[in-house]
Amino acid sequence: MSTTYLIVMIVGMALATLISRVPPLVLATKLKPGRKVQRWLKQVPPAVMAALVAPAIFAPDGQIWISYHNADLMVGTATLIVAIATKNFYATIAFGVCAMAFVNLVLN
Known part of the structure; x- marks a missing residue:
């Protein structure tokens, strides 16, 4: 595997993690259970x-x-x-x- 491919994969997975975790966190701060x-x-x-x-x-x-x-x-x-x-x-x-x-x- 090339270095470019690995960097793209790492950045892509970081974005996927960020996108899946930030919206619920933002919503949770606005809601009071x-x-x-x-x-x-x-x-x-x-x-x-x-x-x-x-x-x-x-x-x-x-x-x-x-x-x-x-x-x-x-x-x-x-x-x-x-x-x-x-x-x-x-x-x-x-x-x-x-x-x-x-x-x-x-x-x-």
């Missing part, structure tokens, strides 16, 4: 995070594995406890990363 919609939208980030994290914790090798030998599950549980206790996003992330690093260093 109702209370029910706002309450529902507040639940989207935790639901997405749970959908991303749960398979890694409960099925680290592709099969569901609920056991105290499952290091991912143990670290995830401890991190959940820290999240509930502190209600601090950064403290939770820092604890989870440090706990997982510690477990990987000790167990591997």
Whole structure:
């Protein structure tokens, strides 16, 4: 493939992305969703995070594995406890990363 072809493709895809994302964003800034919609939208980030994290914790090798030998599950549980206790996003992330690093260093 030529360099010109690649540049045209990249610019074309950037324009397609821009055209498909800007109009809804402009419309969304002018509309004020109702209370029910706002309450529902507040639940989207935790639901997405749970959908991303749960398979890694409960099925680290592709099969569901609920056991105290499952290091991912143990670290995830401890991190959940820290999240509930502190209600601090950064403290939770820092604890989870440090706990997982510690477990990987000790167990591997």
